[in-house]
Amino acid sequence: MSRRWKVPGLLLALGVAIAAWQVTKGDLVPAVVVLVVYALLGLLLSPLAFPRPFDAGEARRRSAADGRAVVYWRPGCRYCMRLRLRLGRAARRAYWVDIWRDPEGAAAVRAITGGDETVPTVVLAGEPHVNPPPEVAARPVALRARPALRRHRAVCPAAGRALARHAPAPARPGRSVRGGVTTVIGGGAT
Structure with a gap:
C-alpha cells in the first residue's frame, strides 16, 4: 500500500x-x-476526494496558458482537505499536484517553502502562497468562470440565460457591485 x-x-x-x-x-x-x-x-x-492530480510540469504549463491556480497537496493533510472543501466546485478548476505522487511537485514545494513540504501550497500567477485561506485560492479560479459563461451563451443562448441566473448581477449606474455586496455611489440609499 x-x-x-x-x-x-x-x-x-x-x-x-x-x-x-x-x-x-x-x-x-x-x-x-x-x-x-x-x-x-x-x-x-x-x-x-480530490480532483485528478496533474504532474507538476503539466500543471505549471497549463496554468501559464490559462491563469488557473496550481495547488500542491498530499493525501491525509487536514489543511488540504479544508481548502478542498471550502473551494467546493471551484476546486475542479484548479490544477492539483499530489506531492507524494510527483517528486517534481515535492521539489517545487521544497523550493518555495525553504526545504519543507508544507501543503497546501497554492501558486497564483507565479506567486506562491503557503497554506493560504480558501478565499485567496478561490479568487483567480472563480474569475476564470466568467469567460466560459460568455462562450457558452454565444453557442447556446437559451442555456446561457439559465446559467446567467447564477452569475452575479451587473452593476447599475450609480452602484458598485464587488464580491456580491452592492454599494451606492453618490449618496442616497435605496
Missing part, C-alpha cells in the same frame, strides 16, 4: 475493528454507524 492510502486504510481498519467489537457485544446498529463514519472519514482523506 502506498503512503497516499495509509491514513484512509488505517481509518477503515480501525472502523472495522471497532464495528467487530460492537457486533460481539450484540450492538448491531452502533457497529454499522461506526463503520459508516470511519469509512466516510477514510474516503474524505483519500486521494479520491
Whole structure:
C-alpha cells in the first residue's frame, strides 16, 4: 500500500475493528454507524476526494496558458482537505499536484517553502502562497468562470440565460457591485 492510502486504510481498519467489537457485544446498529463514519472519514482523506492530480510540469504549463491556480497537496493533510472543501466546485478548476505522487511537485514545494513540504501550497500567477485561506485560492479560479459563461451563451443562448441566473448581477449606474455586496455611489440609499 502506498503512503497516499495509509491514513484512509488505517481509518477503515480501525472502523472495522471497532464495528467487530460492537457486533460481539450484540450492538448491531452502533457497529454499522461506526463503520459508516470511519469509512466516510477514510474516503474524505483519500486521494479520491480530490480532483485528478496533474504532474507538476503539466500543471505549471497549463496554468501559464490559462491563469488557473496550481495547488500542491498530499493525501491525509487536514489543511488540504479544508481548502478542498471550502473551494467546493471551484476546486475542479484548479490544477492539483499530489506531492507524494510527483517528486517534481515535492521539489517545487521544497523550493518555495525553504526545504519543507508544507501543503497546501497554492501558486497564483507565479506567486506562491503557503497554506493560504480558501478565499485567496478561490479568487483567480472563480474569475476564470466568467469567460466560459460568455462562450457558452454565444453557442447556446437559451442555456446561457439559465446559467446567467447564477452569475452575479451587473452593476447599475450609480452602484458598485464587488464580491456580491452592492454599494451606492453618490449618496442616497435605496
